[in-house]
Amino acid sequence: MALLEVKKLKVYYQTGRGVNQAVDGISFELDQGSSIGLVGESGCGKSTTVKGIVRVMPTNAFIPEGEVYFNGSDILKSAEKEMRQLRWRDISIVPQAAMDSLNPVYTVRNQFLEVMQLKGDLNKKQALVRAKELFALVGLNSDLLNYYPHQFSGGMKQRAVIALALALNPRLIITDEPVTALDVIVQHQILNELKELRQQLGLAMVMITHDISVVAQTCDQIAVMYAGKIVEKGKGKQVLKNPLHPYTMGLKNCFPNLNQPNKELIAIAGSPPDLIDPPPGCRFYERCPFAMTQCQLEEPGLEELESGHLSACFLREDIDQYRNKAKEVETWLQVII
């Protein structure tokens, strides 16, 4: 049985102009101890997905339908009180803005102890021992516990936030752009540490990032999201090596490739559609270099083209040919015209 199973989850926002269909029916599964990367541009609904799963959402957000099974039970149906029990004990989060995720007016120690005493039923002494242990685990000097968040550097804060996420031995951690704000060297260190920690502790992980190369380094599975939907899903290597969806192909061009560091980076022209009134066909239609008439009229479903590798695109044959074309700058330029 999967540890986490998200089924056709939808998270919408009520806005002044209408309903924004930010997350529109996504599904994925995650086994105990494995990891999945949710990849996509900002605004594609990655972070909203997380908020929906743990149900900490802005007041104008709501979940019209979907199921989220954690350890076999549908947690979307459980009461807020039970949800609160679940948060951090079973599912913890390394947030997008680690910089701002600690209360600036309390010491780091205070916030560690708070969680462990209130949620972990440890007494103060035990909690302090555990906090020191955690700091050692992520490579921070335990004296730093007495500092205020603003006295930490970016990398230190990120480590502290990871340590805090591990505090109660959760079974699943969700990391939201865990290294985006850091410089490249620190990024690599932290990603490696995260990977080791995860294997060491047998944690399952959902990693959210816009940088496809980051997931490559850390995740077993990849789900590519575009405009509130999953457009491609498969094993990490499969998706990276043989992308099936034009969007994934484009996304690969946007980030430096470690094997070809001198390769030119190509951005995908245009921006995602307005999700308040999304177009009827494929949501990537406007920006897709291989778009066909059919794409504008009909929405392609997610289909398994290779074993365990799904794509939501009408291109189902001769994909190699498109993959090669997608490597050319000209291919992406023609979309603008």
Next chain:
Amino acid sequence: MGAIKKTVAGISGFFRQDKFAVTGVLIYLFFLLIAILAPWLAPYNPHEMIREGSQFMFNRPPDGQFILGTTNMGRDIFSQLVYGARPALTVGFSAAFFVMVAGTLVGLIAGYYRGKVDQLLMRITDIAFGIPFTPFVIVLVGFLGPSIWNIVMAMALLLWRDTARVIRSQVLTVRERGFIEAARVSGASDLRIIFIYIAPNILPLSFLYGSLAIGWAILTEAAVSFLGFGDPQVISWGYMLNDAYVSQALSRGAFYWFIPPGICVMLAVMAGFYIGRGSEEILHPRLKNN
């Protein structure tokens, strides 16, 4: 001409998008109308001690003849209330005028020249902020003598400080914009840049602060008059409240006497709040220090 047009457009655009501001303007227009039409609206002379035959109409509760009753000296309260709109608006608008002119000038000059001039002017502004407002007005009016113009002057001497600070910081941003640079390159003089190019951009803001000042001025005039330092020739709302207070209207429970003038003052102040950024400044007050 273009500059004036732009200013007018800026102000009217602001009013159109802000319902609060419209409400405030309507309240002021209402009082203005009352002030102008006072002789026709008021059934009696506000100073007159009314009598019927040999009988003085002392302390009459409201009835058909006296809408709000009479004072202990037999004066018609409603008539006093109507005439009270005149000094209120006089004080409010003239204080606001001085505040706008002085505050805007100080802010413009400090923000435009920066450096030493700015430091000096802002130092003076800081000191003005250190002076307690109501006590200052009382002391000044108390010693200069009770007249409406002394009250206006005393208020104007301090109230410009808020406007100056806000205008200055606005000028600091405006002066960095491209068209100012262009004007400078084309050889426009400092004065020309300040008044033709920068001023139109900050005028809406100084109007907003001016309208806030109207409210404060009316409130302060009421307080000063209440304390007995008001102009004895002028029947203002503050004077009415003072009159009611010293004439034991409270112990007699003559609510009809002291409630209405207070409501008028309150409405006038609220109108100022509403216009002065109804939504932003009042609902989301920011610290002036920041």
Next chain:
Amino acid sequence: MILTMWVIATILFFIFRLMPGNPLVAYIDPTFTEEQQQILLKQFGLDQPLWYQYFVFLKNLGQGELGDSFFFRDSVVNVIGKVLPNTIYLMLLSLLLAYTIGIMSGIYLAWKRGERIETVGIVLTLFTRAAPQFWVGMILLAVFSFRFGLFPSGGASAAGTVYASEWEKLLSPSFYHHLFLPALTLAIYLLGLPLLLMRSNMLDVMKEAYVDMASMRGLSKLRVMLKYAARNACLPVVTAMAVGIGYAMGGNVVIETVFSWPGLGRLLVKAVSTSDYPLAQGAFILIAGVMVIMNFVADLLYSILDPRVTLENRR
């Protein structure tokens, strides 16, 4: 701070010296002979040139010497010393009431964002900000004191009684009975600033990542609201207290008069209306001094409450 005080003192000095008429008018009895008047002028140093008087004035001020009151025929320091505690009690109680109620209601209104109660609360608050303080005091007096007889109508003690000492006053229930209505009036006026400020700060802070994260850590809503949102939102409100004290000082003047509260504000009004220059001068300088000092205290408090701010880098 000292510069500000110096400028205020200087302005005051010239306002009082350059007033039309002889500053001693109030003091001199018409029956005094010319000679007696001259002696008096000498006694007050008013026969000296202006600049000399000015330096004497500054020197005395530096030593805490404010001259003699014409009206009370006593030193200004003594006269003020007697009433200053009353003003401070009044201010402390009303600030306490206003900031406790204001901050709590601000949190509440932020919590109830978008509900009907929020609009009602804001409109009510705007009323309290716009209503003249003395008028609110009059209504409270007319209703609670004259109509229902629940509170005394003025003063700090029951008619005919005098407190033997400051302690006895503070321990006497009657004192608080007298204090309550004026403090409430002042509090109603002061309430608006912390309330509106707290509410808008809460709305800002609630968008911060650490508030969301606190919820994600499974902490209770109350805890998140208080420890994470409110604790951070209240920081600027503390600084606002400095501004609040300024308001309180102004409000004091009228409210003390309405309730015949024997405090600094009423003393100032009395001094001005009896042309008692030295007393008015002393009372005003003290009021300004309290304001300047409270501004400093607010800065200090802020740096204690917010670890990110040290006093040095705020200067």
